[in-house]
Amino acid sequence: MLATAGVIVRPFKVPEAVWAVSGAVALVSLGLLPAGAAWRGVGRGLDVYLFLTGMMLLAEVARVTGLFDWLASLAASHARGSATRLFRLIYAVGIVVTVFLSNDATAVVLTPAVAAVTRACKVADPLPYLFICALIANAASFVLPISNPANLVIYGSQMPPLGQWIALFAVPSIVAIGVTYLILRWTQRKALLEPITAKIEVPHLSGAAKAAASGIGVTALLLTVASALGWQLGLPTCAAGIVTLVGVTALRRSSPWPLLREISWGIIPLVAGLFVLVAALEQSGVILALSESLRAGVRDAPVLTAAGSGVVVGFLSNLVNNLPAGLMAGTAVQAAHVPAGVSSAILIGVDLGPNLSVTGSLATILWLTALRRERVQVAGVSFLKLGLLVMPPALFLSLGALLLLR
Numbered sequence: 001m002l003a004t005a006g007v008i009v010r011p012f013k014v015p016e017a018v019w020a021v022s023g024a025v026a027l028v029s030l031g032l033l034p035a036g037a038a039w040r041g042v043g044r045g046l047d048v049y050l051f052l053t054g055m056m057l058l059a060e061v062a063r064v065t066g067l068f069d070w071l072a073s074l075a076a077s078h079a080r081g082s083a084t085r086l087f088r089l090i091y092a093v094g095i096v097v098t099v100f101l102s103n104d105a106t107a108v109v110l111t112p113a114v115a116a117v118t119r120a121c122k123v124a125d126p127l128p129y130l131f132i133c134a135l136i137a138n139a140a141s142f143v144l145p146i147s148n149p150a151n152l153v154i155y156g157s158q159m160p161p162l163g164q165w166i167a168l169f170a171v172p173s174i175v176a177i178g179v180t181y182l183i184l185r186w187t188q189r190k191a192l193l194e195p196i197t198a199k200i201e202v203p204h205l206s207g208a209a210k211a212a213a214s215g216i217g218v219t220a221l222l223l224t225v226a227s228a229l230g231w232q233l234g235l236p237t238c239a240a241g242i243v244t245l246v247g248v249t250a251l252r253r254s255s256p257w258p259l260l261r262e263i264s265w266g267i268i269p270l271v272a273g274l275f276v277l278v279a280a281l282e283q284s285g286v287i288l289a290l291s292e293s294l295r296a297g298v299r300d301a302p303v304l305t306a307a308g309s310g311v312v313v314g315f316l317s318n319l320v321n322n323l324p325a326g327l328m329a330g331t332a333v334q335a336a337h338v339p340a341g342v343s344s345a346i347l348i349g350v351d352l353g354p355n356l357s358v359t360g361s362l363a364t365i366l367w368l369t370a371l372r373r374e375r376v377q378v379a380g381v382s383f384l385k386l387g388l389l390v391m392p393p394a395l396f397l398s399l400g401a402l403l404l405l406r
Helices: 002-009 016-029 035-044 046-065 067-079 083-101 103-120 127-139 149-158 162-187 207-228 234-252 257-261 267-284 286-300 302-320 322-336 340-356 362-373 380-404
Strands: none
Touching: 016 035, 016 267, 035 267, 046 067, 046 083, 046 103, 046 149, 046 207, 046 234, 046 257, 046 267, 067 083, 067 103, 067 207, 083 103, 083 127, 083 162, 083 207, 103 127, 103 362, 127 162, 127 340, 127 362, 127 380, 149 322, 149 340, 162 207, 162 340, 162 380, 207 234, 267 286, 267 322, 286 302, 286 322, 302 322, 302 340, 302 380, 322 340, 340 362, 340 380
């Protein structure tokens, strides 16, 4: 618990990965977890590490080539001086980036691009547009399996084929995205009455940026095929990221090392440390108790168990962060062999629940970091007040849509 708290709070500004890895090392050093079990825990995350690596490579290539800046500026130019239209367009770009590049890419790469566009538009208050980057990163993160690394954690090697995934999550995703938009738009209505400039200069899209866009498009297609065939997504994602990186750097006639140095590689040991912490919980019997509770609930009241599990995990994610919450829930789900309705409800809770607070997901923490670089401050209480309005209706209605359409 101390390690998890360190990941969330970051005392003394120590990186999250240090806390997660330190907790894992302490468990082994104190004899609370055998070294073999710790290594097996690390090994279980291989597909997630590969997936994150590929997505970070793609996102950084897109950032360096100016692809996301171009997309955001294009959206701003199409706004034609309307703050409401700009809001809608940024929301649409956020959906596309989240669905095909993952929620972390939306938080890390789209946030500074949106900040730049709000400055270019001479927006008085940029927060309504920046809130989009945080909230859509979670609300759209279960449209496809690739939209959130937590999706890989919940299902592990039992990932549903793409057709089954779409059948399960298409309507709940539409509900989550739509409800989040309507409530966010309503809460920011006064700020969106402010005028913005209509004169926006769209930067030139370089050949390298076009190559990056092509790489992202091919990756999305590749992952769609891999998901449809039931393959694990980590290796194809990583391979696509490497090929795109090599192609773009060759086109730019530049070294890949400066680009690689800008990637937040600490995410990989952070996730590995969390896998070890969950392995310790599994060793202690906590995961077994959770899986047995799920089995009993499914046997006695399957619909209530599904709904309750989604709600509990959604709110729990804001206390311990959705990565450890997802790891625990995913391990319990895989051990209990629960019906698709229960595992799907838990996934919605893990993905959508973090829109309540700034501590809810890794994507939101990364969003805060991106805002600090842009010298924009958001108080945790302010986000919580917004999250209390946005998240519960989106979560409850999405879960309702999932369970009603089963």
